[in-house]
Amino acid sequence: MRLVAPVSPPYTTCSFPILIQQDAGSLVLSIFGINHRTATLAEREPFQLSRREQGEAVLRFRRLAGVEETVILATCNRVEFYRADRGRGDHAREVVEFYRRRGVENPGRILELGYLHQGADAARHLFRVTAGLDSLLLGEEQIRGQVKDAYGAACAFGGPGKVLHKLFHHAFRVSKRIRSETLLGEGPRSIPGAAVDLLVGAGPENSRAVVVGADETTQVVLAALRRRGVPAVLINRSAHAAHRLAAEYGAEAALWDELPGRLAGADLLFSATGATERIIGPSLFAGGRERPILIADLAIPRDVD
Structure with a gap:
């Protein structure tokens, strides 16, 4: 499994880890996933979740891993498991078990393809994703709506709590500010x-x-x-x-x-x-x-x- 050190995007906030501590005590924010940078299309396909499946997948993953908060983002170019918990489990291994129970052949392959972000790095990663800075097409606009849809699907199944609610709403504000204050949105939109x-x-x-x-x-x-x-x-x-x-x-x-x-x-x-x-x-x-x-x-x- 590769540990990715992301580049900080503009308009991130160093206060976010403090907000996590104030709101949720010892909850740890982490992301495990794969995307177009780490896996080919053929490698990503077995792990894909449709939009209809994302909400129910949140419920199943929470029950399996026993985590306090979860959002799952699945688009054409990425599948990412966002979670906030007390750091008791192994995030990547629990994702493998989730796919094993779905009947995916060789679910452990995702460990070789995946990346793990924790704490402030996890927050920065979501900000980059939501703003289109981590997209195949730099600055594409469609991803912001897809992140909103994933967040909404997770909310319908009780996935986010205080930490992820705050994180995702902050990401939407960051994305809006980047698009309004830079030239990022002037290229192809999707x-x-x-x-x-x-x-x-x-x-x-x-x-x-x-x-x-x-x-x-x-x-x-x-x-x-x-x-x-x-x-x-x-x-x-x-x-x-x-x-x-x-x-x-x-x-x-x-x-x-x-x-x-x-x-x-x-x-x-x-x-x-x-x-x-x-x-x-x-x-x-x-x-x-x-x-x-x-x-x-x-x-x-x-x-x-």
């Missing part, structure tokens, strides 16, 4: 948005797009396609969700069974579902194509075989 720019720029004129899925990532893609004037067809297993989002972003909705036919006439494909198995494979293109199709797989686990 990885899905950057993917749209890349594929549209590389595709033919008058490209047509197929978008598969109906989550936050899909919404970013649809909004970016609309800004670029690219017509899009949205396909999702839930026809209701597809029609609702398509109407909101000026796209066309189609049924799941129409996917092969829609792909035949598309130049660009963006896929971001919550499927646990690959849903886009060679069989969907069995009829052959007269021109290439550019594909952006934005899902974790991956959608495209």
Whole structure:
């Protein structure tokens, strides 16, 4: 297991460890996780948690490890276990046990890929993450909403206490201040948005797009396609969700069974579902194509075989 010494971001506060001591006595703040810097996509996939799973995972991890406070952050590029407790357990080993009980093959692999932050270093790390300073795309805006969603999911299951409540709210303030007082927010705002720019720029004129899925990532893609004037067809297993989002972003909705036919006439494909198995494979293109199709797989686990 590697111990990472993070670089301090701007606008952190040296008073935070004192606030922890005042509010929670001897509670120790720590983070264990993996991200795009320490593990490849294939290495991260077995440890991924969907948004729907994050809240329940908080409850299970608290019961397993007996920790006072927990938040779990899982995005396309990271899975991190935040905790505040009295330092009785082994954070990393308890994460391994959590995944062993989930049925993950070789859960101990996460020890070789992971990093551990404690105390003030843990607080600084969350500030960097929330501000987009630790993202694959520097300064990306989507991560702040993802951190808020993870915090909200944990709150619904009683995960945070005084320490983590204070830590996460402070992180949101730090992120807002960084974005308002620096030029960080002037670049591409999200990885899905950057993917749209890349594929549209590389595709033919008058490209047509197929978008598969109906989550936050899909919404970013649809909004970016609309800004670029690219017509899009949205396909999702839930026809209701597809029609609702398509109407909101000026796209066309189609049924799941129409996917092969829609792909035949598309130049660009963006896929971001919550499927646990690959849903886009060679069989969907069995009829052959007269021109290439550019594909952006934005899902974790991956959608495209």
